[in-house]
Amino acid sequence: MVHKRFTILGGGIAGLAAAIALARQGHEVAVLEKAKTFDPIGAGIQLGPNAVRALQKIGAWDAVEPVTYAPPALCFRSGTSGRVLKQVPLGTAFESRFGQPYRVAHRADLHAGLLSVAQSLPQIEIAIATSADPSGVAGPVLAADGLWSTTRERLFPNTAAHAQTSPLFRAMVEMPQNPNIRFECVNMWYYPGAHVVHYPAGRSGKLNLVIDAPKIGPRLHFARAAKILLDVISSAPNWTQWTAAYVNPLATWHKNNVLLIGDAAHGTLPYLAQGGAMSLEDAAALMTTTDPGEFEKLRLSRCTNLHEQTLRMGKIYHLSGIGALVRNTALRFSSAESVLGRMAWIYNG
Numbered sequence: 001m002v003h004k005r006f007t008i009l010g011g012g013i014a015g016l017a018a019a020i021a022l023a024r025q026g027h028e029v030a031v032l033e034k035a036k037t038f039d040p041i042g043a044g045i046q047l048g049p050n051a052v053r054a055l056q057k058i059g060a061w062d063a064v065e066p067v068t069y070a071p072p073a074l075c076f077r078s079g080t081s082g083r084v085l086k087q088v089p090l091g092t093a094f095e096s097r098f099g100q101p102y103r104v105a106h107r108a109d110l111h112a113g114l115l116s117v118a119q120s121l122p123q124i125e126i127a128i129a130t131s132a133d134p135s136g137v138a139g140p141v142l143a144a145d146g147l148w149s150t151t152r153e154r155l156f157p158n159t160a161a162h163a164q165t166s167p168l169f170r171a172m173v174e175m176p177q178n179p180n181i182r183f184e185c186v187n188m189w190y191y192p193g194a195h196v197v198h199y200p201a202g203r204s205g206k207l208n209l210v211i212d213a214p215k216i217g218p219r220l221h222f223a224r225a226a227k228i229l230l231d232v233i234s235s236a237p238n239w240t241q242w243t244a245a246y247v248n249p250l251a252t253w254h255k256n257n258v259l260l261i262g263d264a265a266h267g268t269l270p271y272l273a274q275g276g277a278m279s280l281e282d283a284a285a286l287m288t289t290t291d292p293g294e295f296e297k298l299r300l301s302r303c304t305n306l307h308e309q310t311l312r313m314g315k316i317y318h319l320s321g322i323g324a325l326v327r328n329t330a331l332r333f334s335s336a337e338s339v340l341g342r343m344a345w346i347y348n349g
């Protein structure tokens, strides 16, 4: 194999994971990050079996695994009645079915794990570059500059990310105590026009909470929610607003010497909790090929399908009236196996 020198713009999950993957193949890599310090925004991240598989493939799982937490189940609940609709165990049967576990982590810990691996590899140089721009760079460039990628817009005009009209609300709180809620699980609450997700932020002892609800704010929107859900929402005294956005699927991710990866290429909404996983899969794919055309053959249709499925799931999560009743009834009478069967194409990837 001919060893090359790659430049990666962006030292987030995609950029660091790609740098590790390339270094493992013997390439030299310069990672240029615009932030002055590597201080990733704190929040939780779910790592499905496909994300874990990708971390293993690039040789970063040993560094990340100790900071992850194994939730025992996915728990789906109605936010109006408070009722548990379905619990899907994530234990040994899940692990043997998909060959990998389901984990949750604090995003800062995932990033720190990737950074420690990258810093241990002599082929990787990491530098702060406030105005990183691929135009003057000779050799292959990977643009991993995130959802709001300026590189994408420079290469492919009119591809700015689409911001949702209502923000996400995020909070990180001390683990609440309530015997009626399994806070150790990944919990998903459905509510008309909104949903709430919470799970432990790795082993930090904190609970990561995300609410997708119209702009009027979390408490007002959930005024008619079951008390048990209101208690969860009230456990967070302050919420941080976050603009959710996505990139409309592109026909190609490469031009000249630049290949887009991660959110820069295929940023999507968080409904399937797969954006970071897709970034990790991109890195794992770079161990198979660094040829942009071949890389796209491996990755483009999967990421496009994932995005389309993500948008569909968002609509299902936010159903109201008869639609919500049908969704909840279908879920109650589905087996855990059939719920997982619908996710298999993602988790097996």
Ligand SMILES: Cc1cc2nc3c(=O)[nH]c(=O)nc-3n(C[C@H](O)[C@H](O)[C@H](O)COP(=O)(O)OP(=O)(O)OC[C@H]3O[C@@H](n4cnc5c(N)ncnc54)[C@H](O)[C@@H]3O)c2cc1C
Residues within 6 Å of the ligand: 009, 010, 011, 012, 013, 014, 015, 032, 033, 034, 035, 044, 045, 046, 047, 051, 129, 131, 132, 133, 144, 145, 146, 147, 149, 150, 168, 170, 210, 242, 244, 261, 262, 263, 264, 267, 270, 273, 274, 275, 276, 277, 278, 279
């Ligand atoms: C609420 C929420 C929940 C989520 N939950 C999950 C989940 O559970 N599971 C999951 O897999 N994914 C999840 N995601 C998605 C996941 O966070 C993203 O897909 C992932 O962080 C993308 O990584 P990235 O490296 O492509 O982009 P980023 O993490 O945005 O990193 C981009 C980096 O590039 C740098 N940069 C920007 N411009 C330049 C430039 N010109 N030059 C150099 N550097 C530059 C930035 O400073 C940044 O460090 C969630 C997202 C949200 C919003």
